[in-house]
Amino acid sequence: MLAGLSFDVAAGQALILRGPNGIGKTTLLRVLAGLQDPVAGTIDFPRDECAYASHADGIKSALTVQENLAFWADVYRNPVPATIWDQFDLASLRERFAGTLSAGQKRRVGLARLGVIGRKVLFLDEPTVSLDGFSVKLFSSFIRDVHLAAGGIAIIATHIDLGLDGAATLDLTPYAADKNSASSDSDEAFL
Amino acid sequence: MIALLRRDLRLATRAGGGFGLGLVFFLIVVVLVPFGVGPQTAILSQIASGILWVAALLAALLSLDRIFALDHEDGALALLATAPIPLEMVGVAKAVAHWLTTGLPLSIAAPVLGVLLQLQPSAYVFVAATLFLGTPALSMIGTFGAALTVGIRRGGLLLSLLVLPLYVPTLIFGAEAVRRGAQGLDAVTPLLMLAGITAGSFALLPFATAAVLRINLR
Numbered sequence: 001m002l003a004g005l006s007f008d009v010a011a012g013q014a015l016i017l018r019g020p021n022g023i024g025k026t027t028l029l030r031v032l033a034g035l036q037d038p039v040a041g042t043i044d045f046p047r048d049e050c051a052y053a054s055h056a057d058g059i060k061s062a063l064t065v066q067e068n069l070a071f072w073a074d075v076y077r078n079p080v081p082a083t084i085w086d087q088f089d090l091a092s093l094r095e096r097f098a099g100t101l102s103a104g105q106k107r108r109v110g111l112a113r114l115g116v117i118g119r120k121v122l123f124l125d126e127p128t129v130s131l132d133g134f135s136v137k138l139f140s141s142f143i144r145d146v147h148l149a150a151g152g153i154a155i156i157a158t159h160i161d162l163g164l165d166g167a168a169t170l171d172l173t174p175y176a177a178d179k180n181s182a183s184s185d186s187d188e189a190f191l
Numbered sequence: 192m193i194a195l196l197r198r199d200l201r202l203a204t205r206a207g208g209g210f211g212l213g214l215v216f217f218l219i220v221v222v223l224v225p226f227g228v229g230p231q232t233a234i235l236s237q238i239a240s241g242i243l244w245v246a247a248l249l250a251a252l253l254s255l256d257r258i259f260a261l262d263h264e265d266g267a268l269a270l271l272a273t274a275p276i277p278l279e280m281v282g283v284a285k286a287v288a289h290w291l292t293t294g295l296p297l298s299i300a301a302p303v304l305g306v307l308l309q310l311q312p313s314a315y316v317f318v319a320a321t322l323f324l325g326t327p328a329l330s331m332i333g334t335f336g337a338a339l340t341v342g343i344r345r346g347g348l349l350l351s352l353l354v355l356p357l358y359v360p361t362l363i364f365g366a367e368a369v370r371r372g373a374q375g376l377d378a379v380t381p382l383l384m385l386a387g388i389t390a391g392s393f394a395l396l397p398f399a400t401a402a403v404l405r406i407n408l409r
Contacts, residue, residue: 050273056266058262067201071198075275
């Protein structure tokens with residue numbers, strides 16, 4: 001999908017990925033998160049420090065908001081921080097079943113998961129889909145004031161302006177590889 | 192891993208979790224067989240152990256496709272793959288959760304339902320023991336099958352076809368142990384084979400499950 005791409009991100013920095021649909025933003029994030037192997041090239045950072053968030057939130061509709069977040073906190077062996085409820089405006093939704101939430105509210109729970117698991121390097125794929133303007137502000141202030149301020153790194157694929165000052169932007173368009181060349185040597189051809 | 196197990200058990204017992212599905216299916220089969228076979232107690236008591244085992248196996252098969260499909264649909268599987276739990280342990284947790292919600296209730300219910308099939312009194316303990324020893328293997332093999340078919344929509348048919356041949360040894364040794372036990376013969380060998388299949392599948396299949404999950408998540 002992409003070729004000749006190289007970048008590094010310092011602690012406390014955010015990198016915004018841009019590019020038209022289908023250019024390979026999701027693929028790049030999945031490769032970085034270790035869900036896919038790169039056809040060529042290397043990734044250099046501690047794998048046990050990263051977390052990935054895709055379009056799908058992994059929120060269980062039969063569990064309450066509180067139970068959903070407690071599960072992920074448990075998996076990552078962290079306590080649920082008490083501040084998380086205000087950061088994502090979820091205090092009034094704590095006891096609601098996730099299945100009864102609207103798409104935007106569900107998305108907020110999915111993003112709150114990132115605050116719960118406490119990983120330093122976040123790979124976010126279109127985190128603001130179905131969020132309203134207020135929630136987008138909540139989200140960008142979480143990334144800027146909580147995550148990046150604590151020395152974290154965020155690599156975000158998005159089409160909107162998140163208002164993260166000082167975030168580097170990387171447009172993937174020039175790195176698009178010739179569609180026919182790369183796929184033939186990956187082992188997917190055998191499957 | 193304990194967290195995942197607890198969440199799966201909680202999900203299974205909530206509305207729409209499918210906890211009673213296998214058990215009710217088992218109950219229906221066992222209740223219907225005497226009507227189909229006829230009231231001759233001699234025939235019924237002869238086939239009782241086989242019926243109980245086949246019904247338990249099919250009941251376990253019924254809920255297999257839920258093991259990974261729901262987590263795959265809502266994206267939780269990809270998140271679990273990047274979580275600090277190794278995928279092998281995810282497989283084990285899923286299999287144990289499946290066993291606790293199907294295999295264990297089945298092993299407890301089977302001797303009770305044996306009454307309907309004129310099961311010989313000497314066989315009760317063997318039915319419970321073989322199901323208790325054998326159903327964990329059914330859950331683990333099924334988890335592997337579910338991992339193989341996770342990306343496929345309506346993969347249930349393929350899953351059954353893949354898993355059924357793997358279930359045959361468990362069925363043979365399970366039903367054989369009950370038959371021997373009921374007749375007062377030595378049932379140790381089939382019981383040991385059954386335990387061996389369960390131990391072997393839990394030793395090897397988590398790695399196979401993790402490997403196919405990684406391929407399917409790409």
